[in-house]
Amino acid sequence: MDAKRIAAERAADYIQDGMVVGLGTGSTAYWAIQRIGQRVQEGLRIRAIATSNASEKQAKELGIPLISFADVQEIDLTIDGADEVDPNFQLIKGGGGALLREKIVASSSSKFIVIVDDSKLVGRLGRFPLPIEIVRFGYEATIHKLRELGCEPVLREVEGKAYITDNGNYIVDAYFGAIADPKELESKLNMIPGVVENGLFVDMADRVIAGKRDGGILELERQR
Numbered sequence: 648m649d650a651k652r653i654a655a656e657r658a659a660d661y662i663q664d665g666m667v668v669g670l671g672t673g674s675t676a677y678w679a680i681q682r683i684g685q686r687v688q689e690g691l692r693i694r695a696i697a698t699s700n701a702s703e704k705q706a707k708e709l710g711i712p713l714i715s716f717a718d719v720q721e722i723d724l725t726i727d728g729a730d731e732v733d734p735n736f737q738l739i740k741g742g743g744g745a746l747l748r749e750k751i752v753a754s755s756s757s758k759f760i761v762i763v764d765d766s767k768l769v770g771r772l773g774r775f776p777l778p779i780e781i782v783r784f785g786y787e788a789t790i791h792k793l794r795e796l797g798c799e800p801v802l803r804e805v806e807g808k809a810y811i812t813d814n815g816n817y818i819v820d821a822y823f824g825a826i827a828d829p830k831e832l833e834s835k836l837n838m839i840p841g842v843v844e845n846g847l848f849v850d851m852a853d854r855v856i857a858g859k860r861d862g863g864i865l866e867l868e869r870q871r
């Protein structure tokens with residue numbers, strides 16, 4: 648079985664009756680949502696909040712009951728993928744462009760489980776370009792300020808056109824190289840006018856489940 652799917656299905660086992668569940672985005676979260684849908688069809692009673700239009704559509708098709716933050720303030724458990732995970736459980740997310748809603752949902756969750764294949768486990772964050780969501784107005788000026796922080800920012804494009812997030816914004820992929828202090832960088836980035844949010848998820852993950860290509864699984868819990 649696919650390493651991402653192995654991790655995703657293990658994570659879905661943590662969901663219990665009555666929970667409010669945050670549904671992540673991406674090719675790993677896809678498998679978690681599939682398994683959650685299967686469990687719902689078997690009788691599991693949950694309510695869910697999706698982190699993207701794509702995950703919302705998938706959940707609807709599977710019959711997973713969806714709610715919004717108008718209905719709840721607190722999510723019991725969120726399951727989501729990541730692009731990089733370091734040994735301190737710090738993450739880079741946003742490869743699929745969903746980082747803003749993902750961060751809102753993860754930050755409102757009592758438990759946050761990250762699911763990856765083990766190629767995403769790194770010694771230090773930064774090989775994967777950091778996704779940063781920026782508003783469209785004045786984006787050239789915002790990119791200039793990002794460059795002044797010492798990165799190489801590239802406006803994300805799809806088929807020759809600027810990529811637009813579910814929130815109507817742009818994404819910049821910023822090459823920083825090894826990130827020495829994710830927490831400091833996260834705050835510096837969010838101080839720049841025009842930056843909506845960035846893909847550094849600092850001190851948020853409680854558990855990391857990594858699927859391996861040989862079918863094995865690595866499960867790590869953050870000690871607080």
Ligand SMILES: O=C[C@H](O)[C@H](O)[C@H](O)COP(=O)(O)O
Binds near residue numbers: 676727740741742743
């Ligand atoms: O914006 C997308 C998300 O942060 C994804 O969870 C992340 O990019 C990992 O995606 P995938 O599971 O497809 O590798």
